[in-house]
Amino acid sequence: MGKFMKKTLILSVIALSLTSVLPAHSQEMVGIQDQIDALKEELIVLNRKVYRDQADSAVSVTSTGAASFGEYDEIIRSLNGKFEELEYKIKQMDERISAMNKDIDTRFNMIEGKPIAAASGSIADQKKFGASVANGAPKSIVGDTVTSGTLKDLGRTQESVDSLYKKGLEALKGNDLIAAEQHFQLILSDYASDKLAGNAQYWLGEVYYKDQNYAKAAVAFAKGYENYKDGNKGADSLYKLGLSMSQLGKKTEACTALKNVPTEFPKADSELLGKAKSQAAKLGCN
Template structure:
């Protein structure tokens, strides 16, 4: 009986093992030897593509940021340069004013351009108007205190002969003012404005007409000309300069209260304009002079 049981025992165990499922453990194999799942392979490829695109976009953003920073620095440099030019120009004019009492200005003393305009309609000749002083020694001359330049727009300036009658008329009048022929320039500016009231250079002509009147010590006409700039051409780049010169006229008329209003208006309404720099300097001088005037009274 025992012998029979021992004979059938191996068959019983082999039958039991036959029913157990086969389990293969891949953890003992290298990753490369593990069978690939098509779905996992596609997901991994898509993930790598997205990561590559993300890195490319980050690189492009960094490049754009660098360019923006570079442009911002260039703009800041231009603003600083522009402000320096205005300050230097104003100081030169103040020195000329102090020496010009009853003396005819040297025609070779022509001020350098002092501002940068970005509107084609605001383009001025590259030579500034000269300082002209009336021969009447009883009155102190008030020369033109600012001339507008066209740096960065040289390609848009051609000789007047190469342009239409609109531009020719404006430059002819401006050349007369630049040459010291104030009376002729006034007549030509007025003729230009009558013929081209909405012309390309009408706002400039209106402004320089006021400057020509100031040279001739006709403050009433100059005041009207500058006010016309504000009323007829409110979007002109000459508006802050016109307000500034209205303030200067009030300074000449010893009306410090009205002058202060105009100068503060330039600073508050056009804080980034070169005219605001000149207005600030003029205000400082008015404030410095005020205690002396009170002391005299």
């Protein structure tokens, strides 16, 4: 696969992996901005009231005036509390955006083959990109799979990889997509260097594809192609990456993947090569 075309496909998959993160941040920023605007309005109203009372110089400061000042103090304390709450929210937002920027930098370093620093407390230190890969497989283009801490507890008792794999396939066959996803992800989290990891990565993509979550499917198949290219599901992963991109309306990326199936895997199953060629023709790939 040409370097330029491969990088285009890589960047598209990275963008897909971030789509679920950015909207949440932007919505939260809108909410914070609304609160700031509301506080500005409250300050304007308070200032007008203060100036209006000061203009009434003929009225002496009585118990009523003392009550008014007490009212102002209460309003100011309330505003100070709201400002402190906003400062805390903005600090949290800044920390999340900073972490996301480090995440993006790490992914681009992986694309360019640069070393990834594993500083204490960093994303790399948390093993987000630290999974083992198959021998001879190229560097991952979209990072490692999620850690086991993000998965639902399946009552794990060091279950064997073969048992997890069998249960995952049975769940997928029975259309229990949640259970299938959990079992395949456990394999990728706990048995990333096992011979079945490449298969688990591919079937995880199939779980998302069957659920019509084509963005997640594209990311999963891209990982299968990059991390386990030399495994028996390498060609299938690249083919299904092309189909996922097609479903997302990304013709250029879909054509890049489909047209490179026979180039990258000339000894792949003839039926798969035929399907890749047929799908490329159907999309009108040049």
